Amino acid sequence: MKKVVIIGGGIAGLAAAYSLREHQTPDTPDFEIILLEKNNRLGGNIRTEKTDGFLIEGGPDCFISEKPWAMELCKRIGLGDKILPTNEGGKTYVLSGGKLHILPDGVILMVPTKMLPLATSTLISWAGKIRMASEIFVPKKKGREDETLGQFVRRRLGQEALDKIAEPLVAGVHAGDPETMSVRASFPKFVQLEEEYGSLIKGMIKRMELLKKTHKPQASAGPKKKVTMFMTLKDGLSEMIDTLTTILLKTNTRIEKGVAVTGVTKKNNGYEVALDGGKSIEADAVVIAAPAYAAANVLSRFDADLSQKLLTIPYVSTATVSIAFKKSDVKHPLNGFGFVVPKIEKRRIMAATWTSRKFSFRAPDDTVLIRCFVGGSKNMELVNLSDPEMIKMVKEELRDTMGITAEPVLVKVFRWINSMPQYTVGHEDRIKWIEERLANHPGLYLTGSAYHGIGISDSIRIGEVVAKKILHQLKN
Ligand SMILES: Cc1cc2nc3c(=O)[nH]c(=O)nc-3n(C[C@H](O)[C@H](O)[C@H](O)COP(=O)(O)OP(=O)(O)OC[C@H]3O[C@@H](n4cnc5c(N)ncnc54)[C@H](O)[C@@H]3O)c2cc1C
Structure with a gap:
């Protein structure tokens, strides 16, 4: 039986696996999927935790509806009824001169x-x-540089x-x-x-x-679900990961957690995938759905130039700090979804989302849940602060920006080391080079947020594109 190995169990890897099963037809030769994930948990950046009545997103908290692939996938896997729009009143604030100003209406x-x-x-x-x-x-600018x-x-x-x-x-x-x-x-x-x-x-x-x-409303269309710019899932984005996993396990798919891939090399007409611990798997097709630097590492002995090129896609680290207060302790009206912090303000958080205001079902009624972003290219070193230092810093920032002086009732810190790919100048040329190079290695594919779009929706879209290429390969 043919074998497809997928390296990385984030949304891109899972979406590629699901799409392989979804689009296989009776004339596709039978094939097994083996998905290998380094961590003991699937989902990559997507991580929802529920505690004491709070729903906390450690990584992404939503997908944008303008890019439909995440919403469409959720509907196809039976989560259509769980898709949740944002609440009314989605003003965004910008910190300027130490004060919060409304981002003017109509600024898109x-x-x-x-x-x-x-x-x-x-x-x-x-x-x-x-x-x-x-x-x-x-x-308008002349030329396409x-x-x-x-x-x-x-x-x-x-x-x-x-x-x-x-x-x-x-x-x-x-x-x-x-x-x-x-x-x-x-x-x-x-x-x-x-x-x-x-x-x-x-x-x-x-x-x-x-x-x-x-988009004129049609009289016969019946009641329509509200679609807002940002959408999420009522029970958190991890539900997408769990549902995909459950569906995949019912097909001829093996999912192995806690298994890191150390190398991919050519073998016969396919590839040999080496695993940490010495074992290996032979495959007809290999999808690397891990970050670009991890793909570089895996491919270093097989194609050194490709590996070097992949290393030129830089990544930055971030952290999210979810912090909850008693509602009675927060005097700020929270009349919006949160605020962003320009670099020129020289503060230590990049943004704060008023999570319990932005989405329903995120916190008990008598509390307020806020999620602060730390690090990124502005202040990457702050990601290395210890938990107590980071929490102290976030409390000071919320005191100065929102006037909150109370002690929180809950705090959760998530660090995301080298988790956000940066599309720096020349990215398109770099990707073109990588894709031309990959054409020399039939059966080897790259997917994930490093290449054609950094968000969840694009990661799903690229995973699906790769799956269709593999199905074509398996038939020929
Ligand atoms: C803090 C934060 C907030 C974000 N917010 C949003 C948001 O609100 N909306 C949005 O659309 N996007 C958001 N993003 C981006 C979003 O998380 C990504 O687009 C998406 O999750 C990328 O998925 P992926 O599968 O490509 O990569 P990942 O999620 O990074 O998955 C890659 C997987 O590969 C595994 N792996 C690595 N090396 C190996 C190896 N050698 N062997 C086996 N497995 C390996 C990793 O352990 C990981 O599980 C956010 C990202 C972060 C960090």
Whole structure:
């Protein structure tokens, strides 16, 4: 029987395995899937913990609905009824001059689409507002050369929009540094808007109008589930991992936890996968769904150049600190989903999500759950603080920003070492090189957040693309 080995039991590896089973047809030769995960737990960055009535997401807490692959997968595996939108009132705040300011209504990602809220905003100075609004007159860039997010935003919207909006909000998603991030690879949508409409503002408004026209409510459509920009699962994102695992175990799939792969080499017409401890498995196809540096390590003896190239995709470390207080101890109205912290504020957290306000079913009614982000490219060394030091720091930051002085009722720290890939300038060329090189190794595939999109949805999408390639390979 043919064998497919998948290295890495994060969402990308599991989605690839599920997609192999989902798309296999009666004319596909019978095949076994062996999924190998280094840790004793599946899910990779996805980790939900339930304790004392709280639901705590250690890593990701949602997926974005604009990228439909996560929602679609949840529906296909029977979790459609568990998909949960955000609550009403999703304002975002930005810390500026030590105070929380509302991100002006109509700012989408970093592009203002409504001029009145921008004009009345307390976040941006008058000079900054005029500079942002005059984006419509900025000529479009000639040529297709990559540039950093910083260069792009400064050129189109000005320095203040970069410092107070793009850096904390947009670069914050990657925990990245806008002065090194590739705008083409990280935010292709912005580049497309500039190329197509000559202006981000004009393009965004046009696209919103088009969307309204094409999404007219249909009288016969019946009651529709609410879809918000961010969606999650009622019982936490780990439910996606657990459900996929349960389904896979019912098919001809072996899932082995606590098994690290140490090398992949060519053998006969396929590959030999070496395991920590000396054993090995022969496979017809191998999918590496581990971070790029782990893929580099596994491939170092097989293709040194490919391995070296994979090492040029850098990663940063982050930590999340979930901290809960008695509701009566928090005077802040929590009228939004949380705040982001620009680098220029020189603080020690990147952002704070007001989790119990953003999603229902996250905390007991008489409490407030807040999740703070630490580290990233801004302050990576802070991830190494001990738990007591990190908790002390987060309490001080919440005291200064939100006026919370009470003792928490619960704190949970999760560290994510080398967990966020950075799409730095030249990323697209790097990936093109890697893919051309992989074409020399039929049956070897790479998937995961290092290549074509950093979020859960993209990781699922790429896993599915790889699965379809493998099914094609197995049939031929
Ligand atoms: C703090 C944090 C918050 C985030 N928030 C969001 C969010 O809200 N929404 C969103 O869409 N995305 C978010 N992300 C990104 C999201 O987590 C990733 O896109 C996604 O989980 C990546 O999945 P993956 O399977 O590619 O990688 P991983 O989850 O890293 O899985 C890779 C797996 O490979 C295993 N592995 C490594 N080496 C080996 C080896 N040699 N042998 C066997 N196994 C190996 C690892 O142990 C791991 O389990 C966040 C990330 C972090 C860190």
